[in-house]
Amino acid sequence: MMINYKEQxxxxxxxxxxxxxxxxxxxxxxxPSDSKMGDYAFPCFKLAKVLRKAPPMIAxxxxxxxxxxxxxxxxxxxxxxxNMFLSxxxxxxxxxxxxxxxxxxxxxxxxxKGKKIIVEYSSPNIAKPFHxxxxxxxxxxxxxxxxxxxxxxxxxxxxxxxDYGTQFGKMICAYRHxxxxxxxxxxxIKTLLSYYTKxxxxxxTHPELDDxxxxxxxxxxxxxxxxxxxxQWFRDESxxxxxxxxxxxxxxxxxxxxxxxxxxxxxxxxxxxxxxGLLHESQGAQIVDLEAYGMPPxxxxxxxxxxxxxxxxxxxxxxxxEHYNFDKNIYVVASQQNLHFQQWIQVVELLGxxxxxxxxxxxxxxxxxxxxTMSTRHGRVVFLEDVLNRAVEQTxxxxxxxxxxxxxxxxxxxxxxxxxxxxxxxxNNRIKDYVxxxxxxxxxxxxxxxxxxxxxxxxxSVLRNAGxxxxxxxxxxxxxxxxxxxxxxxxxxxxxMYEFPNVIIDAAEKYEPSVVTRHLIDIAQGFNRFYHEEHxxxxxxxxxxxxxALVKAARDTIANGLGLLGIKAPEKM
RNA sequence: GCGCGUGUAGCUCAAUGGAUAGAGUAACUGACUACGAAUCAGCAGGUUGGGUGUUCGAAUCGCCUCACGCGCACCA
Numbered sequence: 171m172m173i174n175y176k177e178q179x180x181x182x183x184x185x186x187x188x189x190x191x192x193x194x195x196x197x198x199x200x201x202p203s204d205s206k207m208g209d210y211a212f213p214c215f216k217l218a219k220v221l222r223k224a225p226p227m228i229a230x231x232x233x234x235x236x237x238x239x240x241x242x243x244x245x246x247x248x249x250x251x252x253n254m255f256l257s258x259x260x261x262x263x264x265x266x267x268x269x270x271x272x273x274x275x276x277x278x279x280x281x282x283k284g285k286k287i288i289v290e291y292s293s294p295n296i297a298k299p300f301h302x303x304x305x306x307x308x309x310x311x312x313x314x315x316x317x318x319x320x321x322x323x324x325x326x327x328x329x330x331x332x333d334y335g336t337q338f339g340k341m342i343c344a345y346r347h348x349x350x351x352x353x354x355x356x357x358x359i360k361t362l363l364s365y366y367t368k369x370x371x372x373x374x375t376h377p378e379l380d381d382x383x384x385x386x387x388x389x390x391x392x393x394x395x396x397x398x399x400x401x402q403w404f405r406d407e408s409x410x411x412x413x414x415x416x417x418x419x420x421x422x423x424x425x426x427x428x429x430x431x432x433x434x435x436x437x438x439x440x441x442x443x444x445x446x447g448l449l450h451e452s453q454g455a456q457i458v459d460l461e462a463y464g465m466p467p468x469x470x471x472x473x474x475x476x477x478x479x480x481x482x483x484x485x486x487x488x489x490x491x492e493h494y495n496f497d498k499n500i501y502v503v504a505s506q507q508n509l510h511f512q513q514w515i516q517v518v519e520l521l522g523x524x525x526x527x528x529x530x531x532x533x534x535x536x537x538x539x540x541x542x543t544m545s546t547r548h549g550r551v552v553f554l555e556d557v558l559n560r561a562v563e564q565t566x567x568x569x570x571x572x573x574x575x576x577x578x579x580x581x582x583x584x585x586x587x588x589x590x591x592x593x594x595x596x597x598n599n600r601i602k603d604y605v606x607x608x609x610x611x612x613x614x615x616x617x618x619x620x621x622x623x624x625x626x627x628x629x630x631s632v633l634r635n636a637g638x639x640x641x642x643x644x645x646x647x648x649x650x651x652x653x654x655x656x657x658x659x660x661x662x663x664x665x666x667m668y669e670f671p672n673v674i675i676d677a678a679e680k681y682e683p684s685v686v687t688r689h690l691i692d693i694a695q696g697f698n699r700f701y702h703e704e705h706x707x708x709x710x711x712x713x714x715x716x717x718x719a720l721v722k723a724a725r726d727t728i729a730n731g732l733g734l735l736g737i738k739a740p741e742k743m
Numbered sequence: 744g745c746g747c748g749u750g751u752a753g754c755u756c757a758a759u760g761g762a763u764a765g766a767g768u769a770a771c772u773g774a775c776u777a778c779g780a781a782u783c784a785g786c787a788g789g790u791u792g793g794g795u796g797u798u799c800g801a802a803u804c805g806c807c808u809c810a811c812g813c814g815c816a817c818c819a
Contacts, residue, residue, distance in 0.1 A: 203762070213761060215799055225799080250799090251762065295819075335819060429819085455817055464746075465815090472817040479819050508747060509814055535749085536812070574779065586781090598756060601748070603812060610755075614781055616767045617756085624781045632778050676759085688757070691766085702774090702783045721778095743781080 172268045172671070175261075178241060179210055179254060186235040188228075189220055205662060208246075208253030215250055225250035258656040262720075265668045266655070267647050269723035276723075277671050277730050282323030288490060289315045289325060291502040292421070293428070295332035296408035297341050297362040300415050302552040302606050303537045303544050309595045310534055311502035312421050312736045313683035320734060321678055326494055330486070331428025333405050335479070337366075339387030342400050343379065344369040358407035367549060388476065391433065418558050418588055420736060435485040436477045440470060448520055458517050468513045483514045484521075487529055498528050500681065505533035505601060532681040535603035552606055562587035564612050565620075574742060585738035586620050592737050593619025596687045617691050622728060623743060625694035629725035630741040632706055636718050644718040654713040655720050659703045663696035664720065667727045674734065683735060690731040697724045 180195040190198075195212075202211045214228040221228055229247035236252075237245040244255040269276050291311020294304050311327075319325050344365035345354075353361045373379045390397040409426070416422065440456070443449045448458050454473030460466065470481050490499055501511065511531035519526035538544060544551050565587035569579055594611055598604065614620040633641050644650065655661075670689065677685040706717045729739040 197759095200759080200761075203758085203765085207762070211762085213800095215761075218799075249762075332819065337818070453816075457816075466746095467816070469816050474817080476817085478817070482819095504813090505748070506813055507819085510819090512747090533748090538812095568781070572779085572781080602756085603749075604755085607755095613768085616781095618767090618781085620781055621767095624779080628779055628782080635778050684757095688766095695766085698782060699784095701778080705777050707778050742779090 172668070173264060175241075175256065175668075176210065179212075182236050182239055182241065183212065183232070186232060188217065188232055190217070202251075202253065205658075205665075207248065207251070209256045209665065210254045212252040212254070213250055214252065218250075258661055259653045262652040262655050262661065262664055262716075263650075265664045266652060266716075266719050266723050267650075269667055269727060270645055270647060270719050273726050274730065276726055277674050277734075278320050278322070279671065279675075280322040281675070282318060282321045284324075285497040286324045286326070286494060287318050288328060288494060288496045288499045289318070289502065290328045290330050290500065291315070292416075292423075293330040293332060293503070294408075294412060295337070296428075297338075297359065297366070297404045298332075298408075298546050299359050299363055299551060300412055300554050301544060301546070302554050302557055305554050305557075305591070305595050306534045306537060306600070307502045307504070308416075308419065308421065309592050309736065310532070310600055310683055312419070313596055313686070313734060314500065314502065314532065314678075314681055316734045316736060317674060317678050317683065317686065320674060326425065326496070327423045328425045328427065328490075329423040331405075331409075331426055331430075333401075334429035334433060334482075336384055336387045338390060338401055338404070339383035339385070340369050341366055341404060342386050342390070342397055343383045345400065347372075354407070358404075359411050362404060362407075363546060363549075366546075384474075388474075391476065415555055415558070418555070418584070419592065420738075429479075429482050432482045432485045432489065433477075435489055436481050439481060439485045439488065440477070442521060443470060443517075446521060448517075458520065460513060460516055463516055465509065465513055465516065468517050480510065480514050480517070483510075484517055487514075487518055488523070491523070491525055496525075496528065498530060500530050500532055502532045502534070505535055507531070508533055530681070532600070534600040538603070538605050540605060540607070557611060558588050558591055560608075561591050561612060565590070565614075568614070569743065578740075578742075582740050582743050585740045586614075586623055586743055589619040589623055589732070589737040590614055591619075592735060593622065593687065596683045596735050597691075599684055600682060619737060620743075622690050622694045622732060623737070623739060625697050626725060626728045626732070626739045627741060627743045628701065629697065629721050629728070632701075632721050633718065633725065636707055636714070636721075640715065640718055641722065644715045644722060647719065650716050650719055651712050652716050652719075654710075654716040657700075657704060659696070659700040660717075660720055663693070663700050663724060666693045666696045667723060670727055670731065686731055686734050690728065690735075693724065693728060693731070697721075697728070 176196060176199050179199055180192050183195050184192050198212060198216060200211055200213065202208050212232065214225040214232065217228050218225045226247065226249050229250050229252045232252045233245045233247040241257060242254055243257045246253050289311050292304065292308040294300055315325050315327050341362065348368055349365055369379065386397060390401055443458060449456050449470060450459055452467065455469055456471040457467040457469055460468055468480055469478050471477055487499060490496060508531070515526055515529050518529065539550060539552060542550065562583050566579060566583040569583055591611055597617065666689070673685055673689040677683055706721060708714050732739045
């Protein structure tokens with residue numbers, strides 16, 4: 171088990187009788203902004219009131235009390251801060267050994283054991299193209315799944331396909347008016363999309379088309395054979411195309427139960443709402459009044475009696491609780507739907523289900539194009555598959571130019587090209603909007619996926635050059651003298667790797683994969699700095715072994731981190 | 744109009760209420776006769792949109808205000 175240094179320091183401070191509890195002290199201990207000031211710091215401002223003494227005096231006293239503890243190399247007080255420097259030899263020995271021992275499992279934990287978590291993500295609308303906007307939910311959701319999985323949670327991945335609603339009435343109508351079977355078979359989604367677009371043009375001059383579409387959807391909902399057959403066909407063809415992209419991204423799901431799956435589970439909810447006296451009639455529709463919660467009413471059924479999106483989400487949540495008995499039910503869905511989620515989760519709470527707040531909306535910002543918001547309807551879209559293909563193509567060219575890894579060119583080009591796109595997507599806080607840019611997505615220098623993958627490949631290369639025997643010897647950890655790797659660069663790298671497991675937990679609590687992404691960049695930077703500052707494969711064997719152990723630890727940590735993001739870590743690139 | 748969100752270096756973004764607000768990128772400079780230059784180092788770049796309050800201490804919390812984005816009843 172890795173030592174919890176913060177906890178150790180807190181215990182030392184408790185023993186020093188500074189007048190605070192262990193928990194209080196742990197809250198206050200921090201990592202200084204600049205590592206020159208120490209590894210850990212204890213600001214004494216809060217103690218000033220209790221002790222009625224100037225903070226710098228308190229800091230000085232505390233520093234004197236704990237300075238001779240073996241954990242520290244040095245303790246000094248700077249103004250109101252007690253700055254603590256860990257003993258480097260012991261730290262390097264402990265941390266690097268621990269990582270080398272756990273290897274591919276470094277960062278894993280059992281904290282989620284016995285808990286079940288649902289992640290709903292991707293959820294594209296069928297018969298519509300999978301465009302660059304869909305990458306967000308898909309890739310963020312996948313990373314959140316992997317992060318929770320890594321923490322020992324049992325996970326269920328759901329692709330809540332948008333496979334229902336009046337839009338399919340429109341689609342079927344459009345197909346009947348202008349459709350051609352052969353065209354659809356040849357290029358399903360692009361063809362269906364063109365029909366859909368045409369529908370929206372035609373409806374401007376023929377408003378009766380809307381009524382026809384509504385009637386068609388009602389027929390579909392009632393199970394009319396011809397409508398159902400067409401719908402099923404559109405659905406199958408769309409999934410085939412989506413799966414091509416999921417394969418490229420290495421993403422799979424446990425369930426594709428989409429909106430249509432819940433169509434027969436809604437009457438029960440409507441009835442339950444009615445029985446609990448929550449349903450009111452308003453302008454012909456059935457609503458749940460949410461004014462007391464500062465929200466507009468939740469529409470449960472339309473005036474024609476058919477149901478809505480919101481009703482389906484309530485039904486889906488109830489179904490999932492009964493079917494999976496989740497501890498957390500996470501929805502990775504665009505921030506545009508914030509209000510929608512607040513509304514339906516409130517409705518679930520009003521139904522009296524105490525698990526309502528275990529349903530968590532994880533929102534993310536909007537992707538737009540340089541010439542405006544993406545619009546499938548107006549044909550203003552960038553296809554995700556095209557983006558991935560271009561990234562792979564560019565990577566292929568770069569690899570050929572460098573000539574480092576020609577034996578598995580295709581595989582590597584895919585890993586790096588697609589990795590670049592995914593990494594880019596996961597590097598900012600998910601709530602931020604952004605404008606899609608080819609330049610940015612095809613840039614492989616600086617804080618990018620290829621940079622981290624390159625660092626990994628470089629570490630692999632060093633280990634290859636070291637030779638299998640020495641790497642094995644280092645992995646045994648027998649009598650390795652870690653005093654050879656206590657330089658600033660090596661020490662800084664080890665500190666970053668030490669934080670890795672905490673970073674994963676932090677990312678899980680915040681539902682924020684970018685926390686992992688950012689930390690991976692830091693580790694890669696730390697490694698590259700070390701690489702440049704120190705010669706690794708030196709003649710002296712003792713020194714060489716310690717350095718090989720450090721490199722191996724870095725290699726494994728980076729590989730594990732990339733794995734959490736759903737990105738491959740090739741050994742050569 | 745109301746609600747939610749965002750605003751930090753030229754650009755893209757970081758920063759558990761703590762020390763001198765950090766990276767990348769673009770511009771410029773330097774390092775491949777050490778293990779991979781998709782790398783590293785240096786230089787420069789800031790009134791954290793504006794105002795005000797709380798606090799020993801605010802990019803961070805409260806209030807006001809401005810700009811932008813999203814949402815606000817029969818689409819999802």
